Amino acid sequence: MSTQGKTSLGHRAASATVWGGVNMVLGRVVQFATTIIVARMIAPEHFGALAVAVVVQTIATNMAELGATASLARGNGDPERIAPTVFTIALATSGILTAAAVFLAPSVAMAFDDPAATPVIQVLSLTILLQGFSAVPSTMVWREFMQRPRVVVDVCSVVTVLVLVVPMALDGWGAMALAWSRVGGQLVSLTGYWIITPKRFRPGFDRSVAAEVLKLGMPLAMANLVVFVTLNVDYLLVGRMLDPTALGLYLLAFNLAGLPSSVITAVIRATAVPTFGRLYAEGQLGALVGQIVGGVCYLAFPISALVVGLANPLIVSAYGVAWAPAAAALATLGVFGAARILVELFADISVGAGRTTWLFWVQVAWLAVLFPALFFAIGQWGIAGAGLAHALVACLVVIPMYLKILTSVLGIGVLELMRGCIIPFLAATAAGLLAWLVAAGVDSPFGALLLGGSLGAMVYAGLTFRRGRRLIHTLRSLLRDSSPLLVSEPAKEVTP
Known part of the structure; x- marks a missing residue:
């Protein structure tokens, strides 16, 4: 050729990094503004309930596809061969983890000595399932350095959170306002990634591919689990x-x-x-x-x-x-x-x-x-x-x-x-x-x-x-x- x-590669990476920077700045500005607005509407203890729910969500979402997307993201393999199996793994594990989070929410809340966090955990666990559906599309966007269209998707997601959380907080929803607004933002994000992905894949399964991607992905998934426990044990x-x-x-x-x-x-x-x-x-x-x-x-x-x-x-x-x-x-x-x-x-x-x-x-x-x-x-x-x-x-x-x-x-x-x-x-x-x-x-x-x-x-x-x-x-x-x-x-x- x-x-x-x-x-x-340098040009693609640099261009994507610049657009990634634009994405993060816009998203974080809206997120920062949202936190300031909500902090003046609800009491500190409601943030405590959200903290408990976020612990569960972050651990589960980083285990949801068992690290299988790493093989797709590295750019060294054929996505036609890898993606269907990765999609199936992501859907199965995210569904199991969502159900587990809903069922175990009361016990987790008691472990944190905050029973009020139970419904917040259960609502926020819906984002785990949504991320399972977006695992392959979002990874393909990442793999192909498509940060420019991703800006639109991610900004729409954080704006959705802001649009939902303010009226809910004003209506006295407390920590549930924070939880439901994040679910809404995740749903917008899922839709956006499916629209902009360079190629759409259906679920499939190949045992040899599964063994290959899990060999790389499982240690990464376990590392993600440990690191999120590490960053949330405090x-x-x-x-x-x-x-x-x-x-x-x-x-x-x-x-x-x-x-x-x-x-x-x-x-x-x-x-x-x-x-x-x-x-x-x-x-x-x-x-x-x-x-x-x-x-x-x-x-x-x-x-x-x-x-x-x-x-x-x-x-x-x-x-x-x-x-x-x-x-x-x-x-x-x-x-x-x-x-x-x-x-x-x-x-x-x-x-x-x-x-x-x-x-x-x-x-x-x-x-x-x-x-x-x-x-x-x-x-x-x-x-x-x-x-x-x-x-x-x-x-x-x-x-x-x-x-x-x-x-x-x-x-x-x-x-x-x-x-x-x-x-x-x-x-x-x-x-x-x-x-x-x-x-x-x-x-x-x-x-x-x-x-x-x-x-x-x-x-x-x-x-x-x-x-x-x-x-x-x-x-x-x-x-x-x-x-x-x-x-x-x-x-x-x-x-x-």
């Missing part, structure tokens, strides 16, 4: 050791601290696994991964640093004085937010390289260390201690484990992998410290947020000017389709 008509402990109000405050702080990481990782994930899978198959991932990690750190570190430095004015300005106690947790969770971005990037690299078994064991070790750390820290320092435990375990245990694995798999050194993070880390630390000092001298929360954030951002931009300019130049080159990386025929599968 001649180079004419081929599409550069809700269980806060709810049991403190009270529903503290849980509501902590949920708000965790979501706000995780907003930068969720946006950045969602943008990266728009292209990560398909891109990393192709690069690994071509033997080029090791040479490029240091640049990728450095670019992500450049974007992630200053945002998290400013969240830490401006925790109190950020909470009070956005949600009101009643939510001010959440600032103590936000300050420590901001550090975890930056670490989580790196952790999720490393996980995507592991999936792209086909090392899902190693990924599973990292998550197991993470959970094993985090649980006692959370138990001790929450007992000592309340919701602030939960954030501190998350940050310390991620930085001192999880990231070093990933570095050990990735340097071995990719054949590079730690310094080669992480060199690009040093300057962003130092500059972000300086920016966050300056923002905190400035905010401490301003009485108005909004004024402190505006002045501290502006000066902190200016300091970071000045200290990293040359690096930022190089990053922009690289992105422009990729968008002009000047990358030498070409995608032609599907690459041969690399056996993990």
Whole structure:
């Protein structure tokens, strides 16, 4: 096949990443606005009930297709052969998990010491079944870098949530307003993916294909289960050791601290696994991964640093004085937010390289260390201690484990992998410290947020000017389709 008509992998990935960024920004802005509006309409304990339901939903949805979509997403196999079997697996498992969530909802709610969460869990479990129907269409959109049409689908979904939740909250539905609005948003998302998918597949089953995709997917599904337990065990402990109000405050702080990481990782994930899978198959991932990690750190570190430095004015300005106690947790969770971005990037690299078994064991070790750390820290320092435990375990245990694995798999050194993070880390630390000092001298929360954030951002931009300019130049080159990386025929599968 001649180079004419081929599409550069760099160009496709960069273009999809840009559109993924647009998607995330629009979606998160609407989501953030929705949270602010609803927080002023319902009590903190209703957020606690939602937190319990979200624990169940996130664990179940990440187990719903047993990781089978990973084989479809990596771009190394034939979708005509793989997709029907993946569709059947997704439908069967999502149906079973939905029924289990509905039946076990009372027991789960009692485990969290929040019986009011029972109907919220049952309603929100409907999204598990809906995601089973959208598993293959959404993965095909992901595989083919179709982020531009995906913007329309995802924005329509979050707008639907806003349109539904406000009148329900005003009518006194409480946590059920949050649950039913999410079901409505998921239904819109399902419809949209079926419309834009490049090819529609019917359910089917091939035993050899099922064995192949589950060999890669099962460790990933188990890793997803463990990581979501890891990221939600704090809700269980806060709810049991403190009270529903503290849980509501902590949920708000965790979501706000995780907003930068969720946006950045969602943008990266728009292209990560398909891109990393192709690069690994071509033997080029090791040479490029240091640049990728450095670019992500450049974007992630200053945002998290400013969240830490401006925790109190950020909470009070956005949600009101009643939510001010959440600032103590936000300050420590901001550090975890930056670490989580790196952790999720490393996980995507592991999936792209086909090392899902190693990924599973990292998550197991993470959970094993985090649980006692959370138990001790929450007992000592309340919701602030939960954030501190998350940050310390991620930085001192999880990231070093990933570095050990990735340097071995990719054949590079730690310094080669992480060199690009040093300057962003130092500059972000300086920016966050300056923002905190400035905010401490301003009485108005909004004024402190505006002045501290502006000066902190200016300091970071000045200290990293040359690096930022190089990053922009690289992105422009990729968008002009000047990358030498070409995608032609599907690459041969690399056996993990």
